[in-house]
Every structure is written in C-alpha cells, then in structure tokens.
Amino acid sequence: MPNRAAVTAADLNAAAWRFERAPAKVNLGLRVTGKRSDGYHLLDSLVVFASIGDVVALRPTDAAESRLCVRGPFASALSGDATDNLVLQAATAFREAFGGPAVDIILWKHLPVAAGIGGGSADAAAVLRLLQHGKQIPAEAITDLALKLGADMPMCLANAPARIGGIGEALTFLDGIPSVHAVLCNPGVPCSTPAVFKARTGGFSAPADMPDGPLESAHLASITRTFGNDLTAPAIHCAPAINGCLQALERTDGARAHAMSGSGATCFALFETKMAARKAAKTLANAHPDWWVRQARLKGSAKAA
Numbered sequence: 001m002p003n004r005a006a007v008t009a010a011d012l013n014a015a016a017w018r019f020e021r022a023p024a025k026v027n028l029g030l031r032v033t034g035k036r037s038d039g040y041h042l043l044d045s046l047v048v049f050a051s052i053g054d055v056v057a058l059r060p061t062d063a064a065e066s067r068l069c070v071r072g073p074f075a076s077a078l079s080g081d082a083t084d085n086l087v088l089q090a091a092t093a094f095r096e097a098f099g100g101p102a103v104d105i106i107l108w109k110h111l112p113v114a115a116g117i118g119g120g121s122a123d124a125a126a127v128l129r130l131l132q133h134g135k136q137i138p139a140e141a142i143t144d145l146a147l148k149l150g151a152d153m154p155m156c157l158a159n160a161p162a163r164i165g166g167i168g169e170a171l172t173f174l175d176g177i178p179s180v181h182a183v184l185c186n187p188g189v190p191c192s193t194p195a196v197f198k199a200r201t202g203g204f205s206a207p208a209d210m211p212d213g214p215l216e217s218a219h220l221a222s223i224t225r226t227f228g229n230d231l232t233a234p235a236i237h238c239a240p241a242i243n244g245c246l247q248a249l250e251r252t253d254g255a256r257a258h259a260m261s262g263s264g265a266t267c268f269a270l271f272e273t274k275m276a277a278r279k280a281a282k283t284l285a286n287a288h289p290d291w292w293v294r295q296a297r298l299k300g301s302a303k304a305a
Helices: 085-100 119-130 140-148 154-160 193-199 217-227 232-238 242-252 274-289
Strands: 019-033 041-061 067-071 102-108 160-163 170-173 180-186 257-262 266-269 292-299
Touching: 019 119, 019 154, 019 180, 019 217, 019 257, 019 292, 041 119, 067 085, 085 102, 085 119, 102 119, 119 140, 119 154, 140 154, 154 160, 154 170, 154 242, 170 232, 180 217, 180 242, 180 274, 193 232, 217 257, 217 266, 232 242, 232 257, 242 257, 242 266, 242 274, 257 292, 266 274, 274 292
Parallel strands: 067 102
Antiparallel strands: 019 041, 041 102, 041 160, 041 292, 160 170, 180 266, 180 292, 257 266
C-alpha cells in the first residue's frame, strides 16, 4: 500500500529513530457555548493529559514522500489509505511549510479510535514536536500549522493542563491543576464527532465557573461534577453503550467524579489514590472483558505536580 513503511526490528535499533509519547487527552468538563457562522461550535473545556497513550517514532528517509507504519492493538482500525491519517498529514504539512527531508514514521496505536481522547490529534502533535526538535521555528508558527490540521491539535501540541476556548485554539494554561488518579473505559464503539454535534439539541451553555489558584484533587473532582459535558446526551443517542460505561463508573467503589471525555465514547472516573484506581480498573475489566479499561494518572501542571 502506498506510503506504508516496512520497518523491521533491526530498524528500530538504529540510532536515527527518535521517539515521542502521544498522551490521551481527557476533557474533565466540556460546554458548548455557541456556534460560529461557518458551522464550528464554540467550546469551554478543561483539558488534561494522561500517563497512557500512543507512541510515535520518526527518522529521516531518502524516499520522495513520508511513509507511515501503524502497529499495536488498534492498528487495524487505521487500516485504510495511510494518506488519510492525520499523522502523515502533519508530517507532509510540516515539510511543505518548513522544509526538511521526508520521514519514516511508526505509530504504535494503543488508544481506541474515534474515542474522544484525542488519539489522532495527539499522534499528529507528537510528530510535530519531533519534527520541530532542534529547529529555530517560532512557537506561533507551529501552533498555526497545528490548528490548520484540526481544532484539537493546538491543545495536544501543548500537552499541558489548559482551559480551552474558541473552537479549540484558544488556550489558557493553568498552573494550579493537581495530578489525579483515574480509570478510563471505552465500550468498544467508535463515536463520530460530527454525528454527536449534529445530534445535539437545545441552546448553549454559559462558561463554567472555576476557582482561581491552586486546587486540591477534591476540588478537581467537584469541578468535574459541576462543569459537566454538554455532549454526553447526544453521544449516548449515537452510541447507547456509553451510558453503560457511565453507570458502571458511578457504581465503582471510591469514584469521586465520573464523566465522558470529549465527544465520546471514552468515559472516566477520578479516584483519591492509585490503589483505588487500580482496584476499580480490575473490577471493571473483569465485569466487562469486551471494554477497553485502563488505569492512568492525569498529569497536573508542572508547578502543582
């Protein structure tokens, strides 16, 4: 298939490869606050990133075009034409904007696809971070390029706790967000973001109130409960299995707050300790062996970690 790189184990030992993690994005809260004339919705969201995610490796190549090889448990979900993959689009867009050689890319796909945790955007953002390494490119230029690739791209490029506004491009970085333990679960059904927005009814929400200054983990759980996610009901309409995830998380011992991330279908719950999260993840996985269930640490601000 065009643009697929055949990569062997020997290749991976070569010094030319550089690696970057692509953490899962978690929307602790999400409100739809309006709609632009071009059809894009305006959002208010609190975003953090998890200790789990995909992994990207990259090296220069003499090939005429960049090439992509996808591996991992969810590789089959990306088995179509590689040119449609956002990872390859990011590499191509970077080369067109800033020059440089084509690259071979390996993507280890550990996150479910169309899952509301920014998998594709996080993967593409990881490619941009690798490509800009060691180059004198203004941060604004990379962010502008990221936004052209997708509304989730700037936040995934930054990979830090932030309040999100606009269509996803307006970032306010937050210093007082603590790291918290969580369980992520997905019922194994993809959830189309355009379909979820199309299914949304009713008016728009006001931006959420958030206290200033450093927060404790209990505060973050309270914010998650009150912030809410305006896309939950339309997502359940599109994929009813999401409701089962939410109900299961609500019943889990020690869960301090639970919600759906992004446009679904991945849901999460927050826990006070790693042990409580680990126990909850084991319970959920045993009860629902067909679900994707992972314990994770949601990474806080550098000054609060």
